[in-house]
Amino acid sequence: MIYFMQRIIVFFIFTIGISINTDAQDKYFTKTGTITFTAGTAMEDIDAINKSVTSIFDTSTGQIEFAVLIKGFEFKRGLMQEHFNENYLESEKFPKSIFKGKFEDVHKINFKKDGVYSTIVKGTLEIHNVKKEVQVPGSIKVQGGVISSNSSFKILLEDYDIKIPGAVKDKISPSVEIKIDCTYKAF
Amino acid sequence: MKKTLLIILLVITITGIYGVYLFNKEPKDIRDAKADFEIDSSELIKEFATNEEGASKKYLDKILTVTGHVREVDISSASVFMEGSDPLSSITCSFYPDELDHLKNLKAGDEIQVKGKCTGKLMDIVMNNCSLNNSNKN
Numbered sequence: 001m002i003y004f005m006q007r008i009i010v011f012f013i014f015t016i017g018i019s020i021n022t023d024a025q026d027k028y029f030t031k032t033g034t035i036t037f038t039a040g041t042a043m044e045d046i047d048a049i050n051k052s053v054t055s056i057f058d059t060s061t062g063q064i065e066f067a068v069l070i071k072g073f074e075f076k077r078g079l080m081q082e083h084f085n086e087n088y089l090e091s092e093k094f095p096k097s098i099f100k101g102k103f104e105d106v107h108k109i110n111f112k113k114d115g116v117y118s119t120i121v122k123g124t125l126e127i128h129n130v131k132k133e134v135q136v137p138g139s140i141k142v143q144g145g146v147i148s149s150n151s152s153f154k155i156l157l158e159d160y161d162i163k164i165p166g167a168v169k170d171k172i173s174p175s176v177e178i179k180i181d182c183t184y185k186a187f
Numbered sequence: 188m189k190k191t192l193l194i195i196l197l198v199i200t201i202t203g204i205y206g207v208y209l210f211n212k213e214p215k216d217i218r219d220a221k222a223d224f225e226i227d228s229s230e231l232i233k234e235f236a237t238n239e240e241g242a243s244k245k246y247l248d249k250i251l252t253v254t255g256h257v258r259e260v261d262i263s264s265a266s267v268f269m270e271g272s273d274p275l276s277s278i279t280c281s282f283y284p285d286e287l288d289h290l291k292n293l294k295a296g297d298e299i300q301v302k303g304k305c306t307g308k309l310m311d312i313v314m315n316n317c318s319l320n321n322s323n324k325n
Contacts, residue, residue, distance in 0.1 A: 031268070032261055032264035032279070051265075052306070069313055071306040072315050074214065075214065077210065077211060
């Protein structure tokens with residue numbers, strides 16, 4: 001009986017050990033990803049970068065999340081940065097933007113083999129307190145065991161209730177191009 | 188008559204030039220600015236952990252000089268993670284790209300003083316436009 005119980009305990013320790021291990025191997029994160037966007041027109045160049053994007057990626061389920069602080073976007077011009085925060089994104093009220101989604105075909109990616117894998121990500125994008133279902137193209141790069149995610153897509157400002165006053169309508173593009181670049185570390 | 192016209196023209200030109208200057212002005216360099224708060228990293232993390240809303244009101248967009256220990260240096264992104272008392276949270280400090288040289292000799296455990304602008308909290312508290320205190324540079 002005692003022998004049997006010992007076996008059970010050993011079995012449990014063993015399986016718990018394995019499950020912790022596999023969980024750890026499947027989860028990747030970064031706190032230093034970058035998001036850039038371009039919202040200019042022929043009249044004016046407007047672009048900004050944020051270098052402290054947090055992202056979590058689970059390679060077993062394909063689930064991926066991004067979070068970014070609006071106040072962390074840096075512009076070349078101080079006034080633009082001010083208007084972006086105060087008038088357009090209202091970062092005081094809505095400090096973060098979040099994406100939660102899933103890779104459609106994560107099982108097709110071989111995370112042990114170098115390469116660039118194109119895929120589609122579906123999920124919910126929250127900007128300016130407006131949540132929207134989106135589907136965007138993205139790619140996963142595996143190089144020497146290091147995983148990175150890349151995506152480039154466009155959003156419409158009106159979809160996220162971001163209002164551009166008439167006076168600057170010809171300077172700010174109604175559709176904004178967003179680029180994401182994250183290199184992950186294992187948890 | 189001619190004189191008034193000339194003055195009006197001059198005023199318009201000056202406002203125009205000033206307008207262009209204002210428009211093109213770069214965001215202010217945080218390195219030249221005076222810190223609004225001087226605080227320990229663990230104290231800052233504690234304040235955000237106990238009352239995120241209050242701490243956000245107090246620190247967001249403010250210039251902070253934070254003293255603490257290095258947990259990790261990430262050269263590729265010119266970032267340093269600072270320790271707090273809580274192993275799960277830290278402060279992500281994103282440095283000016285031209286500060287990179289000063290980060291190369293930093294290692295985990297070093298005590299540093301970082302000046303930067305607080306942009307909020309995700310998993311970590313995030314500071315932007317960071318620079319090292321002179322005594323930490325080599």
